[in-house]
Every structure is written in structure tokens, then in C-alpha cells.
Amino acid sequence: MIQRYMRTAVTFILVFFSFSVAAQRNLRIFTEKENDVTVFYASNEEYCPVSVEITLTRDNLSTTGFSDGVFVVPEYAQRFRLFSLTGIRPRRKTSYSYTYRAVFGDVKQVSYDSVFRYDLPFKKGAKYRIEQGYNGRFTHLGENSLDFNLPERSQVRAAREGVVIDVVQSFTATCLREDCKAMANHILIYHADGTIAEYSHLAFNGARVAVGDSVNKGDLIALSGSTGYARGPHLHFICYLPGFGSPRSVKTKFRTGKGATAAYLVENSVYQKNY
Secondary structure, three states: OOOOOOOOOEEEOOOOOOOOOOOOOOEEEEEEEEOOEEEEEEEEOOOOOEEEEEEEEEEOEEEEOOOOOEEEEOOOOOOEEEEEEEEOOOOOOEEEEEEEEEEEOOOOOOOOOOOOEEEOOOOOOOEEEEEEOOOOOOOOOOOOEEEEOOOOOOEEEOOOOEEEEEEEOOOOOEEOOHHHHHOOOEEEEEOOOOOEEEEEOEEEEEEOOOOOOEEOOOOEEEEEEOOEEOOOOEEEEEEEEOOOOOOEEEOOEEEOEOOOOEEOOOOOOEEEEOO
């Protein structure tokens, strides 16, 4: 492709990239010149949409399509147009720099399938207690997440069908220090309604799926553990809508007993899976 350069002098400033937790390794932002215009594009090789928040500084440049700086790049996109920069005053220098952060999913999404019935995330015939429920006092304050008291290396099964978008299984440590919060092995599964489920504190090398795998309800996905910030072995489950900073966690109803009915799970209650 022939690239045409802007007639005004351009000073390029070093660009720094910043990522949130669950960094998007397969997201790339790049620019192309179209006459006097610099166009920003993104490619996304992840298995779900990726939201990008760009912080831009510029001199002698106007923007088109920038708005709030938040963009949702579709999965598998190769050349997704974001915004453009155009010089304002001819024969004067122009310069820009930017940083960005990115998360899996669509941060602009507000609705989801609130009546979906999830399966209990363990094998048939087993029963476990909810150690900590929604808005729990230990680590769930302001968060709709659940802790199941699964012993070490118990089977973790998919509560809902979807595609695996992230797998971390290299950590071995367990502690109650602040830095341990980033050392929990986990699996993320993207659902058809745009929500994401996180299965966390998994065993070292405990994943039984890989990024890109499609899973069905009840499929074996991992072995439970006690990695990261934890008082002992358990499975941490959270379903959320994507967001920059803290995810927007949502309550989910689970099929219990023989699976005929579904309800929100309650802290300190024991639930058996007979389906």
C-alpha cells in the first residue's frame, strides 16, 4: 500500500500501552495515512468483542469520531476504524500521543438475559455449601459473586455454554496479602448475551479447556484449588457485564435439586446437583 504523508510537519511521540486485568494479548491499535488524515484502526483476534478506552493528547489536530474515547472492537476484526486526526493550521507542527486500556466484552452493554437458568458448577450427585454469597462480608462487599466450598482438585463444570476467552493456571501461591489478588488461577467464559463468567482460585495446571474452546453446560472445565487471595480451597464464581475498573456483576439463578426449578443461591445453604 502506498502511504501518503501529511503536508504539515508531524512529531510522533512515543506511545505507551496499558492493559487492565485479563490483558488483551491479541488486540492491536495502528495508524494509517490517508492524504492529510491520520486514521486509527484496531485489530482484534480475541474470541469476543474487546472494549478499548483511549486517552489522547494532541496539538494542532482535530478529531473525527473520537467522542468519549471508548470503542468496542468486534471479535476477529482485522481493520476496524476507530477515529481520525486532521491538521488544523497548515505549516505548523502537529503532534499526538495516546495510551489505552482494554477489557474483554462490550462496556456499553446494559441489558442481558436475566432469566437464564445456570447449572450448578460441579458434577452430578455432589453437594456443596455456599461459603460466601452475594455482597458477602469478607471479599464480596458490593459484588454479586458466590464461593462454593469445593475441596482441592474437585471437578469444576461449566454453568453455562459459551466460548473460553482466557485461561490462567500457572500460579501456586495462596495467601491473604493484597498482592495475592492477582495470583488466582481462573477461566473466563463469554456467553451469548454478552455476559462473562469467571471461575477462580483454580488448581495449578488445573484447566481442562483452552482459549477458543466452545463449552456446553456441564462440561468439565477445571479442577478447583486455593490459589490467590483465599482462606482455603473453594470455587469463586461471578457473572458480569464488562466494565473498566470493577466489573458490573449480576445475580444469576441456578437450577438446584433435580433441575426443575431455579433460584438465587443463599450464603451458608447447601445445594445438591441431581441432574
